[in-house]
Amino acid sequence: MLVLSRKKGESIIIGDNIELKVLGVDGEQVKLGIIAPKTVTIHRKEVFEEIQRQNKEALVVNADLLEQLKKYK
């Protein structure tokens, strides 16, 4: 892992079109600003992983489900 130290207001550039800026530091919390092309999706990692897991759990695996759903009105 590449490790860089940055101060508030300083940035790093990833590739030639992504900028990650340290906007502020408050105790254990770091506020980051990200400038990236619209095609780059940005997520909080733990949220992204949870949604990935939830999507996989939501996959319809059971073909009997339709019969079960028909019971509900």
Added chain:
Amino acid sequence: MKINSNFLGEVEIVEQDILLFEHGLMGLEEYKKFVLLPLDVDLPIILLQSTECAEISFILAFPYAFKSDYHFDLSEDDKEQLQIEKEEDVMAYVIITFKEPFEKSTLNLLAPVVININKKLGKQIVLHDKDYPLRYPVPTLKGSGK
């Protein structure tokens, strides 16, 4: 054209109805083409079926039937990606994680599926600035949601 669905068997679809999810769904990014298929049930739900893989399908719910005050704004970037010009272009669904019995199921209100029905483009978005849960318990429908 015919596609296979593990859930519904062989289904005849119109090619023009195929929705393109450029980024797929999170965790299943390799599947990009889906169709919406109606389900013969008395619940406000619909099937999102991959046209590329019979095993990949989700049950989507019309969120307002389950949570009438569900609300979010699309970011300008999402509008652009989905080529949304007017509100009527947009359909919003949430993914159900089905549990038996149905009352134990949950709705993913945090990451809804947004579809431009005219341009046939879809995307799962994350509502970063909302407090909507990933696993919202399905409330009982009191007949009003249908």
